[in-house]
Amino acid sequence: MSSRTPLIAGNWKMHKTGFQAVEAASQLKRLVNRATDVEVMIAPTFTALYQVAQALKGSTIALGAQNLYWEKQGAFTGEISSEMLVEVGCSHVIIGHSERRLFFGETDASINLKIRAALSASLIPVFCIGETEAQREAGETFSVLDKQVRDGLKDFVFDDLSGLVVAYEPVWAIGTGKTASKEQAQEAHQFVRSLLDTLFGKPFASAVRILYGGSVKPDNVRVLMEMPDIDGALVGGASLDPETFSKLVFFNE
Ligand code: PGA
Numbered sequence: 001m002s003s004r005t006p007l008i009a010g011n012w013k014m015h016k017t018g019f020q021a022v023e024a025a026s027q028l029k030r031l032v033n034r035a036t037d038v039e040v041m042i043a044p045t046f047t048a049l050y051q052v053a054q055a056l057k058g059s060t061i062a063l064g065a066q067n068l069y070w071e072k073q074g075a076f077t078g079e080i081s082s083e084m085l086v087e088v089g090c091s092h093v094i095i096g097h098s099e100r101r102l103f104f105g106e107t108d109a110s111i112n113l114k115i116r117a118a119l120s121a122s123l124i125p126v127f128c129i130g131e132t133e134a135q136r137e138a139g140e141t142f143s144v145l146d147k148q149v150r151d152g153l154k155d156f157v158f159d160d161l162s163g164l165v166v167a168y169e170p171v172w173a174i175g176t177g178k179t180a181s182k183e184q185a186q187e188a189h190q191f192v193r194s195l196l197d198t199l200f201g202k203p204f205a206s207a208v209r210i211l212y213g214g215s216v217k218p219d220n221v222r223v224l225m226e227m228p229d230i231d232g233a234l235v236g237g238a239s240l241d242p243e244t245f246s247k248l249v250f251f252n253e
Contacts, residue, residue: 006037006039008040008041008233009167009232011236012066022055027242032246039062040062041061046080049063050088056089063091064090066093067080067114069081069117081117086122091124092123093114095111095115095128096115098169108152115164116156126211127152128166130145130168130169131171132144132172136172145191146195165210166210173213173214173215175236180214182230185212185224186228186229186230190228192210211231211233211234217244
């Protein structure tokens with residue numbers, strides 16, 4: 001294992017009302033209280049963020065949002081700015097999730113603007129990338145990842161990106177129960193890390209955390225986490241139940 005502190009992040013997607021989110025967050029707080037040497041983050045839906053932030057007080061669990069808009073304010077009906085997220089207690093924000101790319105038309109260019117907005121508000125972006133099944137079958141995995149990383153991080157320099165987290169999530173593994181094998185995941189992570197080395201240099205590439213996402217469960221987390229370039233997990237389905245999620249946090253036990 002590397003010296004990078006693992007990050008286990010839960011993406012609750014469009015699940016849980018505010019009330020349900022507070023219940024789950026409070027339970028999780030009790031369950032992972034004793035966790036050391038691992039960071040934990042949960043990303044509830046926007047409307048639950050403030051309540052969950054209150055419920056998490058006194059714990060080390062970080063709060064993340066699932067999206068933001070890059071403008072600071074203005075006539076952008078339905079959108080949320082980075083400053084608004086900071087105000088309700090967020091330290092992280094998931095950007096460019098494949099569901100946002102697929103259902104909401106997000107592009108590498110809009111993701112780039114969102115990463116910039118997050119970093120300028122001192123939010124930690126969890127920048128998601130990953131190939132579809134068709135792209136993998138066509139042998140395009142590395143070229144897809146290469147483009148997503150280059151365009152998503154276009155015009156940044158090393159100094160801008162401090163804290164950035166990357167999440168490799170093969171689209172065919174999200175919510176399908178089909179996890180990438182540890183070899184497939186490691187190969188992709190290694191590719192991304194070496195690309196980040198080329199773009200931003202070794203100190204950045206060796207410090208940046210690259211999470212794996214896609215059907216991570218208590219029974220597969222450990223083998224994935226043993227791989228040298230996998231620094232954590234971005235978890236959807238298995239993050240909804242606090243007991244199950246806490247097993248991921250204690251992947252080492
Ligand atoms: P999953 O989702 O764990 O349900 O596959 C992962 C994600 O979308 O981040």
